[in-house]
Amino acid sequence: MGVPSVLPLPAAASGQVGCPPCHPWGHLLLLCTALLFLAPAAGTPGLPKAVVSLQPPWLQVFPEDNVTLSCQGAHSPGDNSTQWFHDGTAIPTQVQPSYSFRASSNHSGDYRCQTGQTSLSDPVHLDVTSAWLLLQTPRLLVPQGSPIVLRCHSWKNWRLYKIQFFQDGRPKWFSYTNASFSIPHANASHSGAYHCSGLLGQMQHTSQPVNITVPASIAKDTDTAAKAEVENTITYSLLLHPEAPEEDAAPSDYQNM
Template sequence: MQVPSSRPLPVAGSDLAEGVPCPSLGDMLLWTALLFLGPVVGTPALPKAVVALEPPWIHVLQEDNVTLKCQGGHAAGDPSTRWFHNGSAIPAQGRPSYSFQASKDDRGEYTCQTDQTSLSDPVYLDVISDWLVIQTPRLVFQKGEPIVLRCHGWRNRRLYKITFFQNGKSKQFSSMNSTFSIPRANVSHSGKYHCTGLIWPSMRTSQSVAITVQANLTNDEDAAKIEAENAITYSLLLHPEAIEEEAEEPDYQNHI
């Protein structure tokens, strides 16, 4: 009978790499996890850049001068900024400030990014072809914030007999004041605004813009109200037959 050899079996070439044993499956899984987690753990997220409009109006007329500024940090010696219009890069623009005379092609969303920031939230610019425009820095405000609206004429032509309207009702008339201010907004200031003004020799009317003022739910009473409304909605979702019974009740009474 042949006696089996006591020497260890030869190790395949793939199991050795310059004399180092192949790691176990557990070690491989651990290293894979570290590779995925390594860039995240201990690495702070970059702050977002911010696009600011100067003047601050999101509605402009054709031929108005517009300046966009990208606010965010830059590395020393590298002040480059990346600009995007409707998601497409603007290759010729590498500075923190981007100025142009507005045309219809300039309508849309603008974002920017620097080497020290992540991509900004988009800012939408609407370019309107008209004699008159009512301008606002944004469409949504929080309760308590100030709101300033401006009635603006094409090519900065001077306006006379200016009236601001909310939901069709006159709110302010002035012979020459082209701004309408609300020091502390509340939900009653939500609505559609437009303005009229005399651009010699004709009276002109702007398109309307919808302004929304959101209530700040900061007290327990408001929070309880929202919770109660959500509970009612959830109950109706669980018992839709209650809605059907309520809807059928008037017809039943009419047959008595």
Template sequence: MGVPSVLPLPAAASDRAGGPSRRPWGHMLLWTALLVLAPAASAAGTPSPQGPPKAVVRLEPPWFNVLREDDVTLHCQGPHGPADGPTQWSRDGTPILAQVQPRFSFKASLSDSGDYRCQTGQTGLSDPVHLNVTSDWLLLQTPSLLLQEGDHLLLRCHSWQNRPLFKIQFLQDGVSRRYSPANSSFFVPHANVSHSGTYHCSGFIGRMKHESNPVNITVQGRRDDSSFPVTIVVAVVVVIAVVAAVAAVAAWVCLRQSQSAATLTQAEEAAKTEAENSITYSLLMHPEEDPGLSDYQNM
């Protein structure tokens, strides 16, 4: 944060008359305020950009866990949309040389599990996105295992090769949360911390009942970022009020000292004047006798 230049204020009449100077107090209080407010302003500022923005890997469909032979599509996106130009893909740090397009699709196999990343000439290396491929009859799918309070909670009970699924049940920590004859989705529009837990689903494929493996989902309380600027403003107001109060006290002390000095000077002047008047009056009331006048009176 740039520190604004401060021009010295012209001296007051009392300063020019020899009274105590107020400049050191003003400068000290100003620098104290700047030092206190500088960390808050820098914390609220926008960080300077460092290099190109990161690319983003997006899964389609959005499930990070899929069954063998499911169709999976990976998208490499820039900050504002699909990436342009040749794309570098990697899985678990190993380049996928055969893929140079920002989008590619494949049928999932067990060997396709891993962390995928991408990068283009206009973007930096993306964060990893994990894809987990399993072999089972039934799988509970979700876009994310970690949610913030207020986010959507979406669960899907998925069968191998999309075989018809009936009598579907979703359970949280062993307690049934939803039952449907044929709807394989469970949706919560605004999740809260009570939706954290271990989920699994069950259903019938033909005449056989199957259950998925459990999935642990955590819903965290959302941090209210909007209160941060309010806190900064309140802190600034409090600091300004404190500085103003200290400045007022300092000015009052200086004023009292100036008034005391002026009062003392006036008292000295009054005493001196009174003394001179007393001497003059005494001389008028008791003049010294003239010797010549005495002799004349005697004669």
């Protein structure tokens, strides 16, 4: 008698047709269900992205500074919960649209959020740093024409004076008491590593540099190029003259340079 070309399946394995012996259909269904539950963490096609915002808006903070993260996005009817992720790991204890904490070194990293009617947000990176001085900014990638906003923040908000801001090591702006500095209309020439320095008591301190990028745009014609050059000249004029509107809050003291 010849050997049959197809052997009958054992009764106990009749539900495993087309599957490896070690993976019955029940296990595969559980695996598929688990993957479906994990899918929202990678974003849901067709839904708008949620947006994470910071209050105060600074990406760099000291330990013990207060930080509030807010998730902006629509919720499903009857479900107002929000999913929060820190460095890709879900934070199961946080389900509210706002997430507040007193910063510690463990809070450094990327934060994302998602609601019932949004896909996963882009990451917002928070740096928690221990130092005497910290250069703070709300964003590291600045579109052309948007402002660059900088703040020289002292440890525990101790009184800081004779404050200087630098771009790529070159002095950019000086004030006796004003710890904030802005460039109203950024262009590609404003990309670089920024840092600040100042006096705390009788001691001079310097922050670590922060890299800010303003992507270059290609001028379509000579009029566009000329306009960019005019904006560049106006921006530097504002920086060089303390009577410019952006410095009304605290005029510069250039005699101390």
